[in-house]
Amino acid sequence: MDAELAYLKRYPDVAGAIKAGTVTSALEHFLNYGRFEGRVWLGPEGSSAAAEAVAEPPPLEPATVAHNCEAIFVTPGFLFVDGWVDDRFDALAAIEVAANANGPVLALSPCRYRRQDVEQHLGVASPFEGGFWQLFEIPPDLGARPVGLRLRLASGQAIPLGAGNITRLSLREHFEAFLAFYGRRQLIGSVVARCFAELAGGLAGTIERMHEAIRGTYAMTSEGAYGRRPPRPLLSFVCCIYGIPDFLFLQVAQFARYAGLERCEFIYINNSPELEEVLHRDAELAAFLFRTSVRVISLNQNTGFSHANNVGIAEARGQTIVVINPDVFPHSAASFGTLSGLVQKTRHNLVGGKLFYADGTVMHEGMVFVADPRLSALARTTVWTVEHLRKGFPDLGDGATTKVPAISGALMVFDRADYDKLGGFDERFVYGHYEDADLCLRFADNGWKVLYDASLCFWHYEGRGSVKRPEHAGAVHYNRWLFSHTWSASLSRRNAEA
């Protein structure tokens, strides 16, 4: 007789417990309740299992490892998992993804982060990084839709993760959700150092390929040209708009304060699809009111600073290009005059100006690269920081032009031939940050000059021209690593020479 049936026949009340959902089987009842109540397990098939279970001494530690899988983001080619596990007694060794029970398994070391809610839940006195996460790049041989996901502890125990939290996302949504998580997670220790270790350990490659796949989806949704467009503009302003539409009209207005704009063109690249209509409206208004050429090129997603500017510059007709942030405005008529004086004179020169905060203090007089000793020590590799010269200081009123290591992307004046030769801004940088410094270094590597012109005075309401979103915080970590990884040796050499 089946042991289950025998147990149920001998103890009829257990059938009621199963029916009520208290237990799922006779064996479960025996193991959890019956044996402590003096009941016995009979029958040849079940006897060994029950005997084994009964024979084991009561565990000193919990029979199961407390854990939870909180999110699984899935998109073709990538999978992100986020959860927590109490692995204080049996360390989490790997997170595994499998196509099925017998298929190939992809195992990666877990990335960890601190979860104060978990510490509270477990009653842990000391902080520990109970959270785990990993971003998997799923190879084609693992199948398009991997289903098996488990934690592997050091003891070899596998903990299957429930599939209930799987969310299927578009690639872009997946990327943004991951970067938002990456930017906000809490750690014990230096965030920068941990990011550098994780990125160097393989995460950077996954992010790069994910980003590359997203870049393949960039598309233009609309293009509008307003006002009379000069065949050969003296100055082509290229500006990326993200999140705040107001600046298009206001920026053109600010230029119009100081000079006629008939021989200029303004090209706005829209990285916020939801602003498309408003920007076209304001472009038409600005072109009519200020008698200039205003173009709007709207993209289907936030393509980042590099791509947007590359698109805009490709559309520009002028030889002299002014890459400008939406929150940058001429300081005076003289500043506009200085800018106009650069027309056709920027060959092999990348020129930046003196930027001012709204309160009149200096925001930027060129940039330098500094190896951060503390972060470098923690990260065990050189971590580079970009510093703006004389940031926050009073203006000295000087007007000289000097060579500097780099200038801000908030205002860059250059010749499009130089830009074309360099291939434009590096689109590997995600969203924005460090691509301006990267361009400056490539410019200098080509034997050309990066110049700071103190008479090229502009306001820069830094940080006001666009919105901040959670994913940007994660992208900053990646961009910083990418910049340091790309330029570290070169920067060390340059600084030593300087």
Next chain:
Amino acid sequence: MRILEISLFHPELIRGGAQQAAYELFLGMRKSGLDATLLASADLSGPNALFKPGAIITGFDGRENEFLFLSDAFDHAWLRNLNIRALKWFEEFLLDRKPDVVHFHHFLTFGLELFLLARRTLPKAKLFLTLHEFLAICRADGHMLRTFDKTLCTGASPVRCHQCFPDITPEMFRLREDWIKQAFAVFDGFIAPTAFVRDRYAAWGLPPRKIHVISNAQTDYATLDSWRHRPPSPADRSRRHNRFAFFGQLVDVKGLGVVFEALDIFAKRYEEDLTFEINGSNLKFATEKFRTQFDEFVSGKHALPGRIKVSWNGSYAMTDLPSRMARIDWVLVPSIWWEIFGLVLSEAFMFHRPPIASRIGGLAERVRHEKDGLLFDAGDASELADIFYRATTEDGLWERLSAASPGVPSVESVVGAHLKVFTGRAAPAGRRARAA
């Protein structure tokens, strides 16, 4: 000389001091034989039936030389007009009318762009702007009251404005100021109804030499038959001048709350009797707290001795002024914000009803304390209660102040003062032209 007067709203449609002054000036110009045209804005807060499909500018009710500018896309954040058709039709209108002088009375509902367009379209025309209030300086409806505690603000700055609007960064206020000043730069001159306004705008950055002080144009309603032929009023013969009145908007900043508080103090401190009449409307724009207080006082729920009577007469038209003024002695102007001009002062002066006003802004400038009216510190209910007592008991006070009432300058003289400015014949700006 062809003059285009551009007014925020038409007083026939929406009441308000600025549009009343603009309209009176326009009528005065026509009466003086000048070729004046009025373009008054209307927006969707008014009668929508006035909007015609596809039209931006239309005539108004068959009135000769009066036009409406139909505004449907004004952006309050940046004071912009977002309808490009509005800009283009305005430009066409200017080219059609070819005015020699364009005199704006506001940018609300029009957009600052129209200033720039006027200059571009009519490079030889003279452009002027009357500064009817402080919206250019202050985003808080131009009140220059701190939004968080309603205290008086003496000067805008990016950080101070950010304190009033924490969600807006200081940089955006800097940009706002830049944009407004860019649009204001097209004007050949500005007209301020009081020296107080002139000084505020000069401190803000407008060139003082360009700001001319000219009193608002206002018809003298005391010349109406209903006043001139009225039966003798107790105010004219009684020695007990204990009837006080308020005229104006029933909103917090007009200071009725100070009067209510003063009545309480008066009731405890003195034994005289008095009446207080309230003339005005727009209670719906007041705060809940003020509305409750108002209801309690006018309904009698708030306990006052029987010798103190409070009543509310409802709203009033200018033509009602003779009858409303006939039954009171004093006009209270207890504002707790920077009154620019104080239209009600003109109303008080024209009927020789001495004003009792807050010592603030344009009120302090126009009321000559102890000569043609009395001043008290804004918000000081205790001082106001004492003034009630003095006003009701001091022999000869009312007669003295009433007799010294300056009246109002004639519309004709105000038109003349404007013409002097328009033609460059005005005295150097900065000197006060009190009687226009």
